[in-house]
Amino acid sequence: MNELTGKTALVTGGTSGIGLAVARRFAAEGAHVIVTGRAQDKLDAVKAELGESVTTVAADVSSLDALDALFAVVAERGEGLDVVFANAGGGEFAALEEVSWKHFADTFEANVGGTVFTVQKALPFLSAGSSVILTSSNIDVKGSPSFSVYAASKAAIRSFTRSWAAELVDRGIRVNAIAPGPIATPGLSGLAGAPEQEQALLDGLAAGVPMKRLGSPDEIAEAVLYLASSRSSYVTGSELYVDGGASQV
Template sequence: MGQLDGKTALVTGATSGIGLAAARLLAGEGAHVFVTGRRTEALDAVASDSITPIQADVSNLDDLDSVYAAISDRGQGLDILFANAGGGEFSALPDVTWDHYATTFNTNVGGTIFTVQKALPLLNPGASVILTSSNIDVKAAPAFSIYAATKAAVRSFTRSWAAELVERGIRVNAIAPGPINTPGLAGLAGSPEDAAQLLKGLASGVPMNRLGAPEEIATTVLFLATPASAYMTGAEIYVDGGASQI
């Protein structure tokens, strides 16, 4: 018996890293998990009897409509929503362009808003909505101000939506990872050599002196998805090796 037998979940941005680890863990605990991503080959590799992949970009409203139509067709509503899709790039303030700002906000802020909004008719009583924030919402990082601002917005959404949805018995919480060893993190650098230097530097700024693993975030997602966290809503959990706390 899994902790999530009979439950239906959606994980966005689930072709690698945190999203993929979370999708696999939720499926392993008995949930049927719908996952989204933009890369067809990566989605095909994720598919299984308990994981249904759907190609979608969360900043595209038509794509989101297609995702929720597929979930609706299954006829069991939605018990767990992990709105995880997002990303960003380095850009110092003098170099920020409108396109950089708009792309980052459209994905991280707009994508989160409409992923949750369009899920509302399908969310079952007692559903858990989990948002991916970042510990950068309370820290500073040079050349990462636009990304940080989007994650501060996600933190604000967590509180506001928790207050809005509490009467429906729906909980809304956020996870704030620190630096996690994912392809997306390494991809912020321009070359393998630069990536190695970036990851080493990030690890040195963590009190535990290492990067986190996607699976360590996934276990926190599982906690928030189960009755183990039944008395939590509006909260943000920092999973960052102590970087935001020590």
């Protein structure tokens, strides 16, 4: 349908999982996609797959210097930004008595700080009609043992969505969040810690979903495309749960 023809989109954390699925979907819809990630070999693979549809930039969103370098590339292209998908981040299990300052700081620097400063530095490149989409999680409204720091970081994302939507509405910029449930990604599998525990983790997560399965990155990409496109032109400040009903049923 080419819903994003002529548009420029930024996808952070776009070399695997949800970010990669969104980059592919945006490119298929006609956008030029600027994809960030920390691993150059993965960025090279994205470039090889998507070709001239993408510009790849090595960037760790928790580093202000890296973000400055990223937005220097945006400025050099001279096309501005129509869509920002602030997706980079992650988390690890840690029970309350096991939480260290490093665990806390790493999680909040990537998930919260990285989101704040990605969007802040994108603002000069956004014009009326632009869409900003933040990656939250359905865990922002749920309690989950040993995942409290990650959950708190995603609750912050939900709060930013509301506040920034109110702050930017007069500029014609929409801000929304996507809240996935358990999605079959390398990041989710990696939470198991050991390969022999992986299937048990995934089966347990799927069992807790009313639809009794994990979601796919492509399913999240379809929802992100909706928030990025003109089809959601009257939607701002919202959080779209794509979690098989886990947070609602």
